[in-house]
Amino acid sequence: MASDGPANQGPESPRVDGDASTGRDVFRNETFGNEGFWTDAVRLPAGMVAAGVTPMQVLALGVQIDLDAIDAATQTMLMEQLRADPSGRTSALLNDPKTTVALVNANAVIGMPIKDSNRDGRMDAGKGDKVGASCALCHTVTDGAAFTHPAGGSIGRRRDGLANHKLDMGAIFAVAANSRALYPVLQLSLTANKGKTLGRAPTGLTETSTEADVDAYLSNKQFYPVGSFDDTFDGNGDTMHNTPLFRQDLAAPYGSEGMIVKLDNFSNLVYTSLFDQTMLTTKGGRALLHTLGGAAGDEIADDYVKILKATNVKGYPYVKASKHPKPGSEDAFLGVRVDNTKLLDLNAYLVSLAAPQGAQxxxxxxxxxxxxxSSAGCTGCHNVDQSRRVPSFVLPMARIFPGDAPVTLAPRMPPLNPVLNTADSTFDDKMAVVNASVRGEVRGNAMPLLLDLERKPVFLHDDSVNSLDDLLDSKRGATAPHPFYLAGRQRSDVIEFLKGLDTDGR
Structure with a gap:
């Protein structure tokens, strides 16, 4: 008998939502002070100016530009130049580094909000104002109304919530004047691990690696694929493909590993660690690193302090957050929480964002x-109806990856499982240290949204499969990650079904 989805959908996590209209500003522009990290520690704006980065080069990295934030006169001039040359190659504006600075000052570079740091009432990165990072950097694209670069960057009106599959985050980081300040989310070689490294690169970086060494790692597409971002401060090279943030009421638990149950808790961890990694040097940050990695976690924190001193980074941490009564809990992994009202407003906005229509x-x-x-067993894990929330269980690694044969790299205190890794596979790297065992769950995968699949260029969180056709092709083998296959017309039909999925019941 055909099934519409798993019989046990798993528990539904309660969620409190604030004001969606305020949440839109949080999503697009809120930094909670992380502009200090990106401007004074990583020095991304300084690196862009020093390299003379043009808008065309920014667009070639998949960055999106908000047409509505550009003043009317510049819009008119830009459209005239693009009518004369739709490729943009001869556009004076798009090939002038000064335009890049002007776009940053206009808050037109999506996901890189500028703040009036010197409080003079004007936005000017050249006169002391600082540039931070917001959710929109990875989770907004534009409609390309004015221009779309072949590499994926575009100029148009915002489409919030969609994954930016073309964002070359590694290359963006490599432009920064102090990419060494990203140490916790790089692939490392640690003394505590006897110099061994885990990730895509054959060797790891250390606290003595140069800026050139770090930039070479970040710029290498084999180590840091386009469309992905290393979101775990574990010293592993475990980039994960960018995911959508629309209809997040359908998406719990959060993170591909399912570590976090509540949406606002997920957002808080992003703001208090990934958007300002110097927070990991605080008492709460060190406690979390120690819980996750023991001596290796301690070493990451100690080495990071040395790097920040060597590169003359001062005044950190930068993010403004309050102490929380339950440090180490999901509510406050680092013992602090940013403005809770804004987190709940962000909840409301992420829930309100409609999923795109399925492909024709x-x-x-x-x-x-x-x-x-239904009949082939796909509904053992996935729902047919995408207007239903995804099943909230974490699929054990042995089920999603039969070839998983991990060795123990380090013991950990329960409920955390030992640090495990299967050699010659990138699929389980993301779950080696950061996984759902933090909350007593299994090491494995959370269920993804099966939406907006026509736009998706690669599949599985580690970018290891190039198409839906490849994903469902038995040539990948019985022990590969997600080894659930179909042949011939059945495969073609299921791909057609998947590409047409949306939340309207299609």
């Missing part, structure tokens, strides 16, 4: 694909 597909093929999706 052959109705007959999609209908057959729907039947196959």
């Amino acid at each position: 597909v052959d109705a007959g093929k999609a209908a057959r694909g729907r039947e196959t999706f």
Whole structure:
């Protein structure tokens, strides 16, 4: 009998939502002070100016530009230049580094909000104002109304919540004048691990690695694929492909490893660690690193302090957050929490963002694909109806990756499982240190949204599969990650069904 989804959908996590209209500003512009990290520690704006980065070069890295934030006169001039040359190659504006600075000052570079740090009422990064990072950097694209670069960057009106699959985060970081300040989220070689390294690169970085060494790692697409971001401060090179942030009421638990149950707690961890990694040198940050990695976690914190001193980084940490009564809990992994009202407002906005319409597909093929999706066992993990929340269980690694044969790299105190790794696979690297055992769950994968799949260029969180056709092809083998296969017309039909999925019941 065909099934519409797993019989046990898992527990639904309660969520409190604030004001969605205020949440939009949080999503687009809120930094909670992290502009200090990106401007004074990583020195991304300084690196861009020193390199003479043009808007065309920014767009080539997948960065999105908000047309509505550009003043009317500049818009008119830009459109005239693009009408004369739609490729943008001869556009004076798009090939002038001064335009990049002007776009930053206009808050037109999406996800890089500028703040009036010197409080003179004007936005000017050249006169002391600082540039931070917001959720929109990875989770907004534009409609390309004015221009779309072949590499994926575009100029147009914001489409919040969509994953930016073309964002070259590694190359963006490499432009910074002090990429060494990103040490906790690089692939490292630690003394506590006897110099061994885990990740895509054959060797790891150390506290003595030069800026050139770090930039070479970040710029290497084999080590840091386009469309991905290393979001775990564990010293592993475990970049994860960018995910959407629309309809987050359907998406719990959060993180591909399912470590966090509540949406606002997920956002708080992002703001208090990833958007300002110097927070990891605080008492709460060190406690979390020690819990996750023991001596290796302690070493990361100690080495990071040395790097910050060597590169003359001062005044950290930068993010403004309050002490929390339950340090180390999911509510405050680092013992602090940013403005809770704004976190709840962000909840409301992320819930309100509609999922895109499914692709236009052959109705007959999609209908057959729907039947196959149910009868072939796909509904053991996934729902047919994408207007339902995804099943909230974490799928054990042995189920999602039969070839998982991990060795123990380090013991850990329960409920955390030991640090485990399967050699010659990038799929389990993300779950080696940071995984759902933090909350007593299994090491494995949380269920993804099966939405906006037509735009998705790669599959599985580690970018290891290049298409839906490859994902469902038995040539990948019985022990590969996600080894659930279909042949011939059945595979073609299911792909048609998946590409047409949306939350309107199609």
